[in-house]
Amino acid sequence: MNSKFSACVFCGSSNGANKIYSRVAEELGTLLANNNIDIVYGGGNTGLMGTLANSALAVGGNVTGVIPNFLQESEVGHPNLTELIVTDNMHDRKRLMYERADIFISLPGGTGTFDETIETMTWVQLNIFNKEIILVDVGAYWEPFLTLVKHGIKEGFISKKNESLLTLVKSSQQAIDVINRVQQQKV
Numbered sequence: 558m559n560s561k562f563s564a565c566v567f568c569g570s571s572n573g574a575n576k577i578y579s580r581v582a583e584e585l586g587t588l589l590a591n592n593n594i595d596i597v598y599g600g601g602n603t604g605l606m607g608t609l610a611n612s613a614l615a616v617g618g619n620v621t622g623v624i625p626n627f628l629q630e631s632e633v634g635h636p637n638l639t640e641l642i643v644t645d646n647m648h649d650r651k652r653l654m655y656e657r658a659d660i661f662i663s664l665p666g667g668t669g670t671f672d673e674t675i676e677t678m679t680w681v682q683l684n685i686f687n688k689e690i691i692l693v694d695v696g697a698y699w700e701p702f703l704t705l706v707k708h709g710i711k712e713g714f715i716s717k718k719n720e721s722l723l724t725l726v727k728s729s730q731q732a733i734d735v736i737n738r739v740q741q742q743k744v
Contacts, residue, residue, distance in 0.1 A: 562740055563595035563621075565658030567673040568605035569666035578665045581695045582608040584729040585664065590618025592733055597657045599650070600624030600642070602635040605664055610635050623653045651676060655686065660739055662691045662732055665698040674702075681722050689739050691724045691732050699725065 566589075572579050582605040589596055590613040599606050600622025610620045614637060621640040625647055628634075634641055644650045651673060663674045677690055692699045703725070709715035726732050 561595070562593075562659050562736070563597050563657055564589055564660050564662050564736065565597040565654045566609055566662045566664065567666060567670045567677075568598070568609060568664035569670055570599070570601045570606050571604040571667070572608075573605070573665055575665075575696045575698075577696045578605060578698070579608050581693060581729055582606075582664055583612040585609060585662065585693065585732060586612030586614075586618065586620075587616055588729050588733050589613055590616045592736070594736060595619040595621065597621045597623065597654050599654075599669070600634050600638070601628070602633040605666065607635065609664070610638060614638070621657065623650050623657075625650050655680065658688065660689045660691065660736055662693060663699070664693050665695065671702070678719070678722050682716075682719050689724060689735065690722055691726055691735050693729065693732055694725050694727055 568582055586609040596613050596618060598609060601607060601624065610622065613620050619639045621642065622635050622638045623642045623644060624634045625644045629643065642653060644653065661677050663670060680686055681688060681690065694700065706715060706720060710717050710720060724735055726735060
């Protein structure tokens with residue numbers, strides 16, 4: 558596979574209440590690196606972000622972090638990344654992450670992860686770019702979000718076709734399988 562292919566991973570700066578979240582972040586980082594897929598993520602060294610980055614780096618992966626300067630202290634910008642980009646604000650952070658990614662993967666996370674996932678979904682809906690969005694639904698984490706999307710469809714605020722903007726998987730390996738399919742389509 559081409560090492561130029563990169564996945565932007567959205568995930569929490571904390572570990573969450575269920576240990577499965579950390580396990581899936583570790584598995585995903587390792588699998589992405591072992592499959593020669595570069596990682597772009599929020600640049601933090603804590604929580605799922607740190608676990609994802611550390612697991613990829615441990616097996617020789619390329620990991621680029623993008624963090625706004627005001628979060629350097631609270632999320633502790635990761636000191637050992639392939640590249641750490643410090644931006645002036647959240648908007649620049651997200652823009653750079655979006656530009657550098659071929660595909661998006663959302664692991665469990667908080668409001669920042671929700672924001673990034675929803676904005677990515679919006680940009681695909683508006684045809685700003687056409688990239689796959691994968692939700693890794695471990696521990697049924699994304700089910701309430703999907704229920705909200707379905708409610709928006711039912712109430713006429715979200716087009717039914719936009720439900721297909723999200724690809725739901727149950728494991729890190731299934732996310733890799735989706736990436737492999739997307740890569741094959743680009744050949």
